[in-house]
Amino acid sequence: MIKGIKGVKDILPEETPRWRFIEETARRWAARYGYQEIRIPIFEVTTLFARSIGATTDIVEKEMYTFADRDGTSLTLRPEGTAGTVRAFVEHNRAADPLPQKYFYLGPMFRHERPQAGRLRQFHQFGVEYFGTQDARADIEVMALLWRVLSDLALPDLTLEINSLGTPADRAAYVPILVSFLKSRAARLCANCQRRMETNPLRVLDCKIPECRAATEDAPHLTAHLSPQAKDHFDLVLGGLTALGIPYRLNPRLVRGLDYYCLTAFEITSSHLGAQNAVGAGGRYDGLVEVLGGPNTPAVGFAVGLERISLMLPDQTLPPSAPSVYVASFGSEGGPAGVLLLEQLRRAGVPAQSDYRANTLKAHLRQADRAHCLFAVLLGDDEAKRGSALVRNMKTKVQEDVPLSELPRFFLTAFQAL
RNA sequence: GUGGAUGUAGCUCAGUUGGUUAGAGCGCCGGAUUGUGGAUCCGGAGGUCGCGGGUUCGAAACCCGUCAUCCACCCCA
Numbered sequence: 001m002i003k004g005i006k007g008v009k010d011i012l013p014e015e016t017p018r019w020r021f022i023e024e025t026a027r028r029w030a031a032r033y034g035y036q037e038i039r040i041p042i043f044e045v046t047t048l049f050a051r052s053i054g055a056t057t058d059i060v061e062k063e064m065y066t067f068a069d070r071d072g073t074s075l076t077l078r079p080e081g082t083a084g085t086v087r088a089f090v091e092h093n094r095a096a097d098p099l100p101q102k103y104f105y106l107g108p109m110f111r112h113e114r115p116q117a118g119r120l121r122q123f124h125q126f127g128v129e130y131f132g133t134q135d136a137r138a139d140i141e142v143m144a145l146l147w148r149v150l151s152d153l154a155l156p157d158l159t160l161e162i163n164s165l166g167t168p169a170d171r172a173a174y175v176p177i178l179v180s181f182l183k184s185r186a187a188r189l190c191a192n193c194q195r196r197m198e199t200n201p202l203r204v205l206d207c208k209i210p211e212c213r214a215a216t217e218d219a220p221h222l223t224a225h226l227s228p229q230a231k232d233h234f235d236l237v238l239g240g241l242t243a244l245g246i247p248y249r250l251n252p253r254l255v256r257g258l259d260y261y262c263l264t265a266f267e268i269t270s271s272h273l274g275a276q277n278a279v280g281a282g283g284r285y286d287g288l289v290e291v292l293g294g295p296n297t298p299a300v301g302f303a304v305g306l307e308r309i310s311l312m313l314p315d316q317t318l319p320p321s322a323p324s325v326y327v328a329s330f331g332s333e334g335g336p337a338g339v340l341l342l343e344q345l346r347r348a349g350v351p352a353q354s355d356y357r358a359n360t361l362k363a364h365l366r367q368a369d370r371a372h373c374l375f376a377v378l379l380g381d382d383e384a385k386r387g388s389a390l391v392r393n394m395k396t397k398v399q400e401d402v403p404l405s406e407l408p409r410f411f412l413t414a415f416q417a418l
Numbered sequence: 419g420u421g422g423a424u425g426u427a428g429c430u431c432a433g434u435u436g437g438u439u440a441g442a443g444c445g446c447c448g449g450a451u452u453g454u455g456g457a458u459c460c461g462g463a464g465g466u467c468g469c470g471g472g473u474u475c476g477a478a479a480c481c482c483g484u485c486a487u488c489c490a491c492c493c494c495a
Contacts, residue, residue, distance in 0.1 A: 003486080006486080006487090057493090058492080058493050058494075059493085059494080062419075062493095063493080063494085080495085109495080111493095111494080111495095113492090113493075113494080114419080114420090114490095114491090114492090115487085115488085116488085116489065116490070116491095117488080117489065117490090118494095118495080119493090119494075119495080123495070124495090125495060126495095127495090192491095192492080203493095208491095258494095267495095274489080274490090275489085275490065275491085276493095276494070276495080278494070278495060279495070280495060281494085281495065302495095303495060304495065305494090305495030306495085307495080308495060309495095328453095328454090330453080331453090357447095360452090360453080360454095361453045361454050361455090362451080362453085362454065362455075363447095363448090363455095364454085364455085365454055365455035365456090366455050366456080367455085368455065369455040369456055370455085370456090376454090376455085378453075378454075380453060381453095382453085390454095392454075392455095394455075394456095397454090397455090399454090
């Protein structure tokens with residue numbers, strides 16, 4: 001038996017309604033905030049990701065699905081959506097069009113990791129990118145949009161954590177201060193953090209090991225070393241969140257993994273997700289457009305994991321499924337009449353189904369029950385002869401005789417009344 | 419890439435110190451009710467016991483290997 005690829009899941013019909021609901025909610029809120037959909041390719045030239053995400057990040061170093069095209073060009077399945085969106089922005093010279101520009105995307109991403117709860121090799125993200133202003137209100141808007149989507153979905157126990165990574169210059173000035181502090185505590189740090197001290201000192205602050213956290217308890221905070229501009233920006237962002245009634249928690253240890261972030265960095269976590277507790281994350285990446293060959297264009301954005309949302313989405317949040325009619329036709333005259341009726345109902349816009357295997361009324365009604373149909377149309381030879389059918393309300397069991405020609409209108413009005 | 423747990427019917431799981439034709443519940447199909455669903459009762463279909471090797475008179479069970487899934491580490495959405 002040929003099986004699916006490790007970490008790549010089928011989304012079966014039982015689950016597609018919840019996915020559609022999540023996607024529709026995301027689209028609805030994106031539209032309300034004035035974001036337009038962009039559809040970018042699922043694969044790109046490898047160097048795009050290496051350059052934008054950062055050559056030394058885990059994603060680029062060991063998690064990309066990379067393969068050679070026939071001419072030898074190295075291609076990669078997209079591990080995230082920002083790189084492609086920015087590439088499209090630059091390639092189509094969108095910066096020449098009026099700014100700001102606000103995009104959203106929705107779709108599969110690929111990372112070669114060991115699967116785990118809330119982590120797959122093909123997973124799905126909803127993300128937005130706001131191009132063209134450094135104004136803190138853009139940061140606020142993006143976070144508000146994310147908060148609204150997740151709140152609308154009634155996801156439990158969400159926390160918005162926020163930090164400022166400062167400007168690149170701020171970080172350059174801060175890192176030596178942090179490193180010298182870490183060196184003084186090196187003995188108390190785990191082996192990983194000892195290594196991270198060299199490769200990515202900021203990450204040491206985000207280590208989950210209690211000993212490391214204790215050792216870095218009184219580490220100097222980046223937020224205490226912000227330039228005046230960065231500090232102002234951060235204060236405006238926090239003030240804006242408060243004004244909009246969006247609760248947040250300052251997390252000076254929060255560091256985003258991707259190279260391109262600056263200033264605002266945020267993450268929404270939930271305690272209902274197991275070890276992978278981040279639902280979504282984002283931040284500002286003012287330098288990225290330029291890095292990818294475009295004009296200097298500030299930008300903010302976020303991405304959320306749809307699998308992680310789905311894991312948390314309470315069933316009660318889902319809207320009820322669309323009402324449907326079951327056609328229970330049988331007999332030498334009822335059978336053919338049922339086939340016609342099915343087609344007429346469907347063409348009139350009434351969802352209608354039947355089971356062609358069923359030969360008895362009992363079998364038909366069992367199917368109607370199982371399919372949760374609101375009505376069953378009982379159509380045997382007697383009914384076919386007189387040109388009508390019995391409409392049975394599956395809940396109340398009340399039956400009434402309705403002429404065949406009037407059935408489409410009958411159901412349209414019945415469904416409208418729901 | 420590392421560690422741990424688990425692989426028996428479509429699903430959830432039993433299966434005694436190794437011992438005949440491998441079981442249950444749910445689900446599915448049919449009957450009891452020759453034109454009325456869900457409940458009940460009865461019957462039926464459905465299995466390379468993950469795969470390969472080994473030990474043994476005999477393996478679902480024990481050993482080795484392998485694959486897969488899940489969870490965790492790493493990292494991240």
